Amino acid sequence: MKTTKLIITALLGLFINVASAESFSLGTKYASDYFYRGTLQAEESIQANLGVSGQVSGLNYSAGAFTNQSVDAGVDSYILNGGISKSFLDSILNTYVGLNHVENVSGEALLEANIGISLNTVLNPKLSFFRSLDDSLYTSELSVSHDFDLGVCNLGASASLGNTDLSNTLDNTYYTAGVTASKSLGEKASLGINLVRVDSETISAEYVVGLGISTQF
Numbered sequence: 001m002k003t004t005k006l007i008i009t010a011l012l013g014l015f016i017n018v019a020s021a022e023s024f025s026l027g028t029k030y031a032s033d034y035f036y037r038g039t040l041q042a043e044e045s046i047q048a049n050l051g052v053s054g055q056v057s058g059l060n061y062s063a064g065a066f067t068n069q070s071v072d073a074g075v076d077s078y079i080l081n082g083g084i085s086k087s088f089l090d091s092i093l094n095t096y097v098g099l100n101h102v103e104n105v106s107g108e109a110l111l112e113a114n115i116g117i118s119l120n121t122v123l124n125p126k127l128s129f130f131r132s133l134d135d136s137l138y139t140s141e142l143s144v145s146h147d148f149d150l151g152v153c154n155l156g157a158s159a160s161l162g163n164t165d166l167s168n169t170l171d172n173t174y175y176t177a178g179v180t181a182s183k184s185l186g187e188k189a190s191l192g193i194n195l196v197r198v199d200s201e202t203i204s205a206e207y208v209v210g211l212g213i214s215t216q217f
Contacts, residue, residue: 022054029212038174038200042074076105137165156180174200189215
């Protein structure tokens with residue numbers, strides 16, 4: 001937790017000093033379960049996230065903090081991330097480079113590098129690669145998504161396929177598919193409900209229900 005507190009302090013310092021940031025976001029959510037890369041971390045949980053993004057010297061930057069707090073069974077988790085991105089080909093191709101700090105209470109912390117490539121085309125495909133800087137473990141993930149405007153609400157559909165190293169000799173392939181319905185609450189806030197199916201080599205299929213509210217300022 002000492003490392004997490006230091007990184008949170010640095011992240012908050014970044015938030016304070018980026019007065020020119022274009023966008024801040026804040027959200028909280030209830031989730032029936034919390035899975036991380038196909039592995040169950042906690043059952044009923046309360047989640048919160050804080051993010052900032054903007055542009056400097058032709059590059060887009062972003063930083064965020066996420067926490068999952070277990071209500072009943074499981075561990076509390078913290079994820080801190082930050083990175084820069086650049087768009088090419090009239091914003092059709094997007095590239096991202098960043099760092100993630102992942103920590104479970106009563107567990108070891110993980111620092112990893114993240115490289116992502118995405119396309120602003122049909123299904124918005126995104127390919128992400130992660131490498132642990134401590135023990136050279138890798139994760140790769142391909143995701144797709146599409147949004148529908150139904151008039152009364154927005155409906156988003158998404159799916160992902162990933163493979164993550166659990167150790168130097170074991171790995172886990174996981175799959176997710178889900179839908180999210182969201183409704184605007186004024187100009188900056190929205191209410192959302194989602195249903196996600198999670199499946200992997202280490203668990204049978206599970207369904208996660210979430211309900212949350214988010215705002216931008």
